[in-house]
Amino acid sequence: MSEFSYRGDAAFQRPDAAAADAGSRYVEAVYLRTNPAGPHEELWYHLFGCRSWIKVRRDTRTHEILAVRAADAGGSGS
Amino acid sequence: MSDSRGRISRQQPNRLQRLGVVDRSQPLNFQFDGRRYGGFAGDTVASALLAAGVRLVGRSFKYHRPRGLLTAGSEEPNALIELRGGARREPNTRATVAELFEGLEARSQNSWPGVGFDLGAVNSLLSPIFVAGFYYKTFMWPAALWEKLYEPLIRRAAGLGRATHEADPDSYDKFHAFCDLLVIGAGPAGLAAALAAGRSGARVILCEEDFILGGRLNGDRQLIDEMSGRDWVWQIEAELRSLSGVRILPRTTVFGAYDAGLTGARTYGALERVCDHLAVPPAHRPRQRLWKIVARHAVLAAGALERPIVFGDNDRPGIMTGAAVRTYLNRFGVAPGRRAAVFTCGDDGWRTAADLKHAGVAVEAVIDSRTEADPALVRAAELGGAQVLLGSQVVGTAGWQRLSRITVRGGGRTAQFSVDLLAVSGGWNPNVALSTHLGGKPRWSAGLSAFVPGDLPRGMSVAGACGGAWALGDALREGAKAGAQAATAAGYAAGSIPSWSCAGERVGLTPLWHVESSTGKAFVDFQHDVTSEDVALAAREGYRSVEHLKRYTTLGMATDQGKTSNLNGLAIMAALTERSIPSVGTTTARPPFTPVSIGALAGPHRGKHFRPTRLTAGHDWAKERGATFVEAGQWLRAQWFARSGESSWQETVSREVRAVRAGVGVCDVSTLGKIDIQGADAAAFLDRVYINVFSSLPVGKSRYGLMLREDGFVMDDGTTAQIAKGHYLMSTTTANAAGVMQHLEHARQILWPELDVQIVSVTEQWAQYAVAGPKSRELLQRLLGDALDLSDGAFPYLACAEFSWRNVRARLFRISFSGELAYELAVPARFGDAAIRAIMSAGASLDVTPYGTEALGVMRIEKGHVAGNELNGTTTATDLGLGRMMSRKKDFIGRVLAERPGLTDPERPALVGIRPVDGSARLYAGAHFLQIGATPSLENDQGYLTSVALSPMLGTWIGLGFLRRGPERHGERIRAFCPIRGGDAEVEVVSPVFFDPQGARLHV
Amino acid sequence: MSDTTFTWTPRSPLADAALGSTAAPGSIAAPGSIAGLPAVAGVSAVVRDGFGLATVLARKGASAALAARVRERFGIDLPGGPRRDAAAGVAFVGTGPGAWLAIAERGGNEFAETLRRELDGVASVSDQSDGYVLVRLTGSRVREALAKLAPIDVHARAFEAGATASTVASHIGVTLWRLEDEPGAGPVFEIVMFRSLAASFWHALAEAGAEFGFAASAP
């Protein structure tokens, strides 16, 4: 029962739905992962706290946290 | 008391009067295998049994060989007992760490009828067959016999102690601790580290698995600053207790080092045995406590364990490690034997000989496998009357259930000695486990003939014997240095590093792993009966890596986790395969360091408190009305309100449905998710998360909305109202409330941070009640008076309003799940109880009827409204018959991937209504659809029933389900096949809207 | 019974022992009243009542304007992080980026309306006066009781007066903050949790406090 919960690769960006190849771009964005062994940019959600989405840089081989910052621009961390 | 004391003294023939730190003023009675014994406060079960002359304490796992004490600590492989009884029975408890208490009851394990005469011992006659992995090679024919015969036999023999099958009556709790320095182990190095850091003012936690501090200082006779080790420990402990920043945790084992999570500081798991030394925990005290310690730095001062030597019949009761012998003598004041011999491959064994002599135990022989030993040591031993045999080895032992004779060979001659105690010193293994939990690998030190901590995890240092500093002086120096450095690193001004003086020691060693010339079974892993022959067989069959060796022979897999056996096994395998020890491999240690009870890891979250329970503001009222409650996630919701005389829940639910459809009913709907959405871009935001348009929704109106996941499948549905300009209130299903909130926060913070939109859950702020039925308006008019005009013109279907009602801000929504004229009334939750009682009294003359989730479910099925069973994460808007809601004019989450062929295939099962052809036939949710006459098979599977209900309005069972091309097949007859519940009905495919298809009842 | 005569009687979720909770307010009335409890309560809990509470969410790009408005109208420096600042019976507690809990000692649901007016255009306000239950904790052992519940460091140096944290206590999401010590009463904390979870939280709190002596009183 952890305060923060992992919510996937931070690389995710919503492609332009109007683009000609929107279909394949969405498949790539939603389903394909780099899944690196090493530093990984990922999103965490402060489930039992301020409900902020947080960007975390973490080494998937050692679980060392390399950087943490709020995902959106506004406000301070919590 | 006096006569009991008298009996105790009679019962402790091996108790030494001069030695030991047990409290002789506190005699204790206990039972072992039904016989009464006595001991003293400060004893373990092991030391008390030894004092009473009990040597045989257990039987081995496979061959049921008689076994005695091998060690005096948590690494003990042999002396496992069942402690306590009834619901508190604790199997596999190490007698060597179980503290004695008045009235303690223990039993030996794994023997029948008794540990003295154990029929299981016939296994040893079959030992030529019961070699490592024998079961992989047989029991295969005939196949049918495995479950019927072979496996039951194996399972009868399996296991050690018997666990209780009753609920654990004791409680457990957890403690989150934070410190600058965690010191693991309160031996000399650990005490020095804690003191050096504590004096600087740092926050220090000192954990010691034993119930007294001091470690080896309790078992040895060394002097520090001219003081006895014990006195020094008392002095240091007293100062530590005077320091406000220092917390001392005896009876506490640090069992694991864990990753930090996002906080960055290491977390260590520790188990405190708060009350295991008492018969029963006192009120409000846990049996054990899990400590989760976040430490900026940790000093690993866990010490080292002495390893046995592998030789023939090395498992007879009376053969123990030299360190254990010294501990029983010096700490517990117990003589483990009368006539002793020492078998060593290093200087440490000679210390044991000296301590035996000092305690008045006759030392017959000191056998050192080295050809040379320090003359001073030799002279001392000979003066003590011991025969010294250098370059010699013990090649055999004899004795019935206890040691009586050893055979020694060396320098070409063989000698025998009649002894009842053999102290074995094979060298020391540092307790490196905690240094490897986070991925570090131990390093082989040829000089020390041991694995020492290798690359350490960030924030951990090692001090003392745990790092191979065998000598006391070095341990103290290293500990003080490590403690001071940790304090400085944490920003504390470290004072002068404490230092102490003590005599030099000889720590020479030439490792001897295995006496190959010995006869008889030579045990490597005592508990699992793994012998040197088993290791040889594994080598022969190619199971040569350490992982294969362990798994094939079960070496090191017993409850002692191989603390006394792993390295010996590696060394023997290395010799057999002509490799170096490290190239055979190192076994990676994983938590826990010593076994940890499941109860402690679970803590207080048990039984009814496994998870929190969420209650609505109307809960107490519903309880008074005799509601039956059902779990909805963590919520408890009223399922139905049975009345006396009703024979079944169906009867109750049907009555509630009829009452709503004919008059008026009230249902607590507070658990549905409510989310405030505000900001200049709120409408645009809603347009992007819902498949349908919301920017056109006027103030004072609600609209049904459907949202998809980005993969195009339906996520949730609900109504959203604009209750004031730019202020929207979204409702979600109870089950998905948290998920939708997270989904929206993701959209707001990650997808479109540029939007001016603020969202927050207000679920808990409002108590909300559905008032449904043709008489609902009348009831509300009576209740609200002139607070609000409820005429259909002024407050039509889907209208909503926030208004002041008797000085309370309330909200009313004209929405309907039941298909009737219906409203949802919301008030601040503190008034939820008052509001439901007011609704009931206002509706009393209208016979207003409380209804629960079941009646709600029946009515929504009658209306063909989808709910949780249909929103199962694999259905599309089209599957639900809501495809037309998907706006073509805008982008929204899930739009693109919803276009994939797999999601738009017309063959996909889509929502239909189902009615049995025979009106009396019952339907079962979960039934699969087959065409009439088709053979039941996956190929012929056409869909499934998701929700069923016995409809009071239609008088038959009805259901909703997903049927291949369903919407095109209304009127067709198919088969609803539910073999698992004995259901098989011919059914007609109909529209999912069974009742009032025109929705006339909504608009009145 | 007529439908026109009723009065709004507020009801606390802790009004009685829920779920067989061992310790609803009053049921451990005085320290020592349960066998084995110390004679003096190490942990005292008071369920607060009558307060007004609202979430305040900064409008996009309006953080500075909001801070100015709060300073002007309430004389409070809007905390930029996990801190609490108070003046004249009103407090703002930073709970996340651009998010605060605003609490008024008195005022109930009307406080949110006041805020909505005062902060119009710079913040979105939602009334939560009924959504949260607020418990005040004091006593010499209160830190140890909290340490059993929540994975945060409430040591005097690590968690100073005015510090606040949103975390999970015994599987329940909570926000807590530390007030100035009360002479004689030791450290003072306030903790809020969702109303529906208050009974479960109370059970966990009473269990955690029992070994230190737990005294409780309801409004």
Place this chain on the structure above:
Amino acid sequence: MMRYSIFNLVRQALDGHRSWKPAWRDADPKPSYDIVIVGGGGHGLATAHYLSKVHGISNVAVVEKGWIGSGNAGRNTTIIRSNYLLPGNNPFYELSMKLWEGLEQDLNYNAMVSQRGVLNLYHSDAQRDAYARRGNGMLLHGVDAELLDAGAVRRMMPFLDFDNARFPIQGGLLQRRGGTARHDAVVWGYARSASSRGVDIIQNCEVTGLIREAGRVTGVETTRGSIRAQKVGLAVAGNTSRLAAMADLRLPIESHVLQAFVSEAIKPFIPGVVTFGAGHFYISQSDKGSLVFGGDLDGYNSYAQRGNLPVVEDVCEGGMAIMPALGRVRVLRSWGGIMDMSMDGSPIIDRTPIPGLFLNAGWCYGGFKATPASGWCFAHLLARDQPHEVARAYRLDRFATGLLIDERGAGPQPNLH
């Protein structure tokens, strides 16, 4: 190959077990093979076994970076079952169950396949209905399934918490043919059989790159030199993405840690496998007496084979929730395996866009029970270049077509499957 039987065992016993031969050849790499399988776990070795035995292809190498079976094959809770809901899964896992049932005789190695039953508890009507749907699907395919009510569950396992549970047990879905198998023995048995048919099992041989010629994969670079092959098959579970990256492939896979736990050995009292329906917990008791149990994923991408403490606590809470007698039983060992979590929770057995490179991946935490069928179907694909009929749905392009196999309906959130 030296036959294993009680007679041989006795004969060897009289001789002090001196003449047993290695169970498999510890081979050195040859320059080239027809097929190279990367990954010496259960799936890779089973593939080699069926290639040689069913398809007569023995010029095969299995390359393993460590020791065979040292990955997930040696780090799981040994459960076998075929109680699947969806038609894309159900026939595949039933084939696996049938292969399990004949495994000892096929391999002449006792893998202790033990069909003591798998019971999934349910705690609500909705869960019961979902299990009914699943059970009916199983019965439609001839798989055994029973839906038990609370009384029947109580008769079977009286030690569960029926009276004081937060989420009361209402019943369970039972597959009597489900059970457990001795995981290491499965690995060794397949290795021994494949090796005896000429397959080279090459340990301590890590693949460092893929040899590509004219857009084809034609072999692997390893720490023990290059090895050529007409076909290369990946069966490396949690390391799939790393290997695929060598061919510039991004896959619908994330690697996640799953912890498992073993208790001290106690006298057996848990008959079969039980899973908790209102939390994350499943448990069985081994033939040695140890309780073997596990729960939820740690939940984040990881290649470190270790777990975190909160999940340990969560698993034990789940255990106490259904079996309050577990309180005084001690956890002896824990470990973490790296799961190749796919985006819909179901596996991939398919060609890749790159000729010569084949994929067996995405097993999530269900890989062990699939071992025989996975080997059977991957061997079929490698030998015939055609998917086996029961594995036809396990295509790599199903994420583009939308023909997903999502048993849980959790969507593209791998840590939720």
